Each structure stands twice: as C-alpha cells, then as structure tokens.
Amino acid sequence: MTDNVLSLSSVPLHTQLRDVLRARILDGEYPQDSQMPSESELGALFKVSRITVRQALGDLQKEGLIFKIHGKGTFVAKPKTFQNVSTLQGLAESMTGRGYEVINRLRSFKFIAADKLVAERLQVAEGETVAQIKRVRLINREPISLEITYLPKAIGERLEKADLVTRDIFLILENDCGLALGHADLAIDAVLADSDLTQALNVEAGSPIMRIERLTHDASGQPVDFEHLYYRGDAFQYRLRIDRQKGDQA
Incomplete structure (x- = not known):
C-alpha cells in the first residue's frame, strides 16, 4: 500500500490503520510527546471513517503508545x-x-x-x-x-x-x-x-x-x-x- 492508502484486503481497516500509525510512532515520524493528527485529520488523510480512526487509536492507547488529554487531543507516549x-x-x-x-x-x-x-x-x-x-x-x-x-x-x-x-x-x-x-x-x-x-x-x-x-x-x-x-x-x-x-x- 502507499503511505496514506489502506488496502482492500481482508484485514479490517482499523487494524491496517493501527499498524501504519504504530510504525510511524516507532520510527519516530510521530515523536515522543508530539500531538497526533486529530480524528478528522486522520480520517481525511487515510480516507476512512472517524469510527475506524477511533478504533485504531483505541488499540494504540491500550498498547501504551499514545495517551489522550481531554480537550487537547492525542499525544505520543514515552516508550517504556x-x-x-x-x-x-x-x-x-x-x-x-x-x-x-x-x-x-x-x-x-x-x-x-x-x-x-x-x-x-x-x-x-x-x-x-x-x-x-x-x-x-x-x-x-x-x-x-x-x-x-x-x-x-x-x-x-x-x-x-x-x-x-x-x-x-x-x-x-x-x-x-x-x-x-x-x-x-x-x-x-x-x-x-x-x-x-x-x-x-x-x-x-x-x-x-x-x-x-x-x-x-x-x-x-x-x-x-x-x-x-x-x-x-x-x-x-x-x-x-x-x-x-x-x-x-x-
């Protein structure tokens, strides 16, 4: 797949998006403590719904890779x-x-x-x-x-x-x-x-x-x-x- 295009495979879109975002976090494209793009921005960037974005971000939050601050947005966590x-x-x-x-x-x-x-x-x-x-x-x-x-x-x-x-x-x-x-x-x-x-x-x-x-x-x-x-x-x-x-x- 290209950088911002998810494939039409049997893998759910939110899983594909999660994997792409995880790779960008681990590669340093989204540095520690930096703010992630908003749900609407990610949806437009990857041409997916906000529900898909929320599922992907939810998975990354469970993994400890990101954290949310109410009213401010989503940020990249410090790696453990x-x-x-x-x-x-x-x-x-x-x-x-x-x-x-x-x-x-x-x-x-x-x-x-x-x-x-x-x-x-x-x-x-x-x-x-x-x-x-x-x-x-x-x-x-x-x-x-x-x-x-x-x-x-x-x-x-x-x-x-x-x-x-x-x-x-x-x-x-x-x-x-x-x-x-x-x-x-x-x-x-x-x-x-x-x-x-x-x-x-x-x-x-x-x-x-x-x-x-x-x-x-x-x-x-x-x-x-x-x-x-x-x-x-x-x-x-x-x-x-x-x-x-x-x-x-x-």
Missing part, C-alpha cells in the same frame, strides 16, 4: 524501558549492555529486626538482625524503581562499604563476597503509589506501580537476598519468553 527476565540479572547488568545509564540513589542502609515475612524468606529466626538497603534506581537519570533489599546480617556487613551507587547487588555478592548465585523465585502484582513511593519515584499518589517480590538463592539453594522491587507502571516493563510444553494427552 524493559528488562528481559528470562535470566537472573541485576537491573544495571541488564540495561547497560543496551546503552542505558543506570545509577542508584541510596536512601538508607541499616540493620533491623527481621519481621515474620523477611525471616521466613531468608530462613532466619523472627527478630534476628538483617540488613535492609533502600535504593532508588535511575535509568538515564529518571527514577524508575524503588528497591528494598534484605540480606542476612553476615552478608550485609560485607556490603556496608561497597559501592551501592553504581553497582548491582548481584555483582557485589558474586565478585566481592564470592557467592555463586543460583536461581530466584519471583512473584509479581500491582499496587497503588503511597506517599513513600510518590516521593521516591516522582509519581502522583495512586499511580499504578508494579511490585515484584524476588527471593534469590545461592548455588546451593540457600536464600541470600530478599527484595521488594517497585517499578513505575508508566515507564517500565518486565518481558519474558515462555515456551510451550505439550502434555501427554492428545
């Missing part, structure tokens, strides 16, 4: 940063290889009494002393996540003088502490930003936040790192590949 979680990597380890700058803002490092959940995850007695580290992770100088890490006391003491501003805790555990990491168990859900998260991540109260509970074990299966990771829902994605495994039934 993503991390592939098919392998066990720290955020900086994963992102710097793709050209992103990752730095950390250390909010606190202290030793606390383990509550019931932390004690259960780290397999220590409730009330036993553990290290708690709070860091805001910034990607290209923008706050993306709040990371709250709990470590057994002996490991935490070895991290007190470590560079927690530029380095991943995973790499510190491996390279400085000599721990061989094995696997991690993850649980993902969604929460709304409270006052602590709004301050840390520069979002409005009630904004959607992706919360990840991650328990990392060493190569022998011993839990060594328990974390709550809070990611901005408007700025970050977790991606993974899942392969199909067929059962015995036909």
